[in-house]
Amino acid sequence: MAMLEIEDLHVAFPKGKKAEVEALRGVSLKLEKGERLGVVGESGAGKSMLAFSILNLIAEPGRVSQGSVAFHGENLLELSERDIRGIRGNRISMIFQDPMVTLNPVLTIGTQMVETLKAHRKISDAAARKLCIAKLKEVAIPSAESRLGAYPHELSGGLRQRVVIAIALLTDPELIIADEPTTALDVTIQAEIMALILKLCREKDVALILITHDLGIVAEVTERIMIMYAGLCVETGPTQQIIQAPHHPYSAGLLKALPQFAGRGTRLYQIPGSMPPITALPPGCAYHPRCERATELCKAQVPPLEHGHACFHPIDQTEAAS
Amino acid sequence: MHILAFLLRRSVQAVIVMFVISLIGFSIQDNLGDPLRELVGQSVSEEERDLMREEMGLNDPFFVQYFRFLGNAVQGDLGTSYFFKRPALDVIMDKFPATFELVLGAVFIFLSLSIPAGIYCAIHRDSWITRFIMSASIVGISVPVFLTAIGMVWLFGVELGWLPAFGRGDTVELPWGWETGLLTWEGLSHLILPSVTLSSIMLPLFIRLIRAEMMETMSTDYVRFAKAKGLSTSRVRYVHAFRNTLLPVVTVGGLMIGTLIAYTILTETVFQWPGMGFLFLEAVNRVDTPLIIAYIIVVGLIFVVVNTLVDFLYTLINPMVKLPGAKS
Numbered sequence: 001m002a003m004l005e006i007e008d009l010h011v012a013f014p015k016g017k018k019a020e021v022e023a024l025r026g027v028s029l030k031l032e033k034g035e036r037l038g039v040v041g042e043s044g045a046g047k048s049m050l051a052f053s054i055l056n057l058i059a060e061p062g063r064v065s066q067g068s069v070a071f072h073g074e075n076l077l078e079l080s081e082r083d084i085r086g087i088r089g090n091r092i093s094m095i096f097q098d099p100m101v102t103l104n105p106v107l108t109i110g111t112q113m114v115e116t117l118k119a120h121r122k123i124s125d126a127a128a129r130k131l132c133i134a135k136l137k138e139v140a141i142p143s144a145e146s147r148l149g150a151y152p153h154e155l156s157g158g159l160r161q162r163v164v165i166a167i168a169l170l171t172d173p174e175l176i177i178a179d180e181p182t183t184a185l186d187v188t189i190q191a192e193i194m195a196l197i198l199k200l201c202r203e204k205d206v207a208l209i210l211i212t213h214d215l216g217i218v219a220e221v222t223e224r225i226m227i228m229y230a231g232l233c234v235e236t237g238p239t240q241q242i243i244q245a246p247h248h249p250y251s252a253g254l255l256k257a258l259p260q261f262a263g264r265g266t267r268l269y270q271i272p273g274s275m276p277p278i279t280a281l282p283p284g285c286a287y288h289p290r291c292e293r294a295t296e297l298c299k300a301q302v303p304p305l306e307h308g309h310a311c312f313h314p315i316d317q318t319e320a321a322s
Numbered sequence: 323m324h325i326l327a328f329l330l331r332r333s334v335q336a337v338i339v340m341f342v343i344s345l346i347g348f349s350i351q352d353n354l355g356d357p358l359r360e361l362v363g364q365s366v367s368e369e370e371r372d373l374m375r376e377e378m379g380l381n382d383p384f385f386v387q388y389f390r391f392l393g394n395a396v397q398g399d400l401g402t403s404y405f406f407k408r409p410a411l412d413v414i415m416d417k418f419p420a421t422f423e424l425v426l427g428a429v430f431i432f433l434s435l436s437i438p439a440g441i442y443c444a445i446h447r448d449s450w451i452t453r454f455i456m457s458a459s460i461v462g463i464s465v466p467v468f469l470t471a472i473g474m475v476w477l478f479g480v481e482l483g484w485l486p487a488f489g490r491g492d493t494v495e496l497p498w499g500w501e502t503g504l505l506t507w508e509g510l511s512h513l514i515l516p517s518v519t520l521s522s523i524m525l526p527l528f529i530r531l532i533r534a535e536m537m538e539t540m541s542t543d544y545v546r547f548a549k550a551k552g553l554s555t556s557r558v559r560y561v562h563a564f565r566n567t568l569l570p571v572v573t574v575g576g577l578m579i580g581t582l583i584a585y586t587i588l589t590e591t592v593f594q595w596p597g598m599g600f601l602f603l604e605a606v607n608r609v610d611t612p613l614i615i616a617y618i619i620v621v622g623l624i625f626v627v628v629n630t631l632v633d634f635l636y637t638l639i640n641p642m643v644k645l646p647g648a649k650s
Contacts, residue, residue: 085554
């Protein structure tokens, strides 16, 4: 049994009085202990929705309308509020996108760390503070002792994200869900923070779901990739395999758009068009209006996810090589 | 150290504000009619009136009169009430405890109701109780305070006869000369209707403000992160969300104290509450110019002091705001 098994997950939002639109349209994934998965896609593809639905934290009025999230065989979506709280921040932690708004501005770093420990462990204040200092040192925060009394606004963005990572690690979780953990940071510290997350996950054998739109980061950090488009998984498989030989035209397009793959002095490649909003999805494969391989079949039917890709006309690698 | 710097800075600002208030307050005196007509009867001849004007300095140029007034004012002398024939400041300070206790009662009522109601309405957005409170608050905002006051007098004072709707009742004098109505049941029962009326201006406004701010903080990332950390619902709501809700509420609340004092004039008049506002309206009717000016200056001072206190309070709950002059 896999550690985390998501089965046919649908997330719906109300539209008007009666109707609903789906932000996730049936996503499945499996994650083993210590495995690192990258979830890639454009904004609005449903990546964050997937991340938040694992801990049943979808913002109202959205709701999980179908499917299950099994953690060690236990469906998290059916747990009582009290039981899911025992999982949140304890066995599964999250790192949010923008450290400038993740920490509460009116509470000290110490308060925000200690309260997490106290929610999950019977621990004295002194012992909790000691553990917090140890974790702050682990994420390489200078003069950790004095930071406990500091407020978030007294720290830089990079330091704040380190604090968030330290909070995520406080309870020695089995899984960390990182939702674009470096997107809001300066380019110069993005690599540092990513390297830190990778190092800590490896050392402690923590599984990671890394949500990002940056294929470059995924290639360095993760073992498996899931590429999402308009609320569906369009391709999944081992990271190196997909990067070297993508089957879905969308994956191929994303890879082609990376600056590393463009020749010097040439224009960067761009996938034509933009992703449709979830309120106005085209029939059939949602990608077909942007796809050069699309046929009448693509306009009529949603391709099933088979052999790791959801496409009627996958790119054949012999063809790609020519 | 930085508290002293803050107080010094605010004192200088306060002096400037008070100077402007005194100038405006004093300049209305020429526009309120002839004080001589109120002071003396019809029998006094025109020559005698001129003589009195000269003696009282009413014929001097405006700025000569103003600086004479200002010179006395900084020594605590705001003139002598024409009607009471006593120092205007003394007359007002006699009435200050009544107004202070009325405002205190109103603040107590609207804070103890608006905070729980606002939080409830933010959390249970679609319940019928929320819908009822929200609709009622619209009505509450729209009804003018004198109508509320008259309605209260009619219903609870006249028809039901549950509560007194006239005056302050018995008061107890505290050692430092403060007449309080808070220590006897009779005094308290007299306080209920006027303070409920006065709080009715603020209550609907504050419920809506707290609800809106609470809803906003509940949807922030740090509240979501607090949930993702596995904290209890009450800790997420009251420690993470509500503390941030308080920031704008304190700011608006500070400004509202001024409005509250302004509305004491109406409330005190309807309930014959022997406070500063009632006194002020009487002074206007009697063209008791020194008393009117003294009232404006005392109320201005209360404004300045309250706003300084609010700013100070704000720095205590918002760590991002440093008192001016504090070391970073």
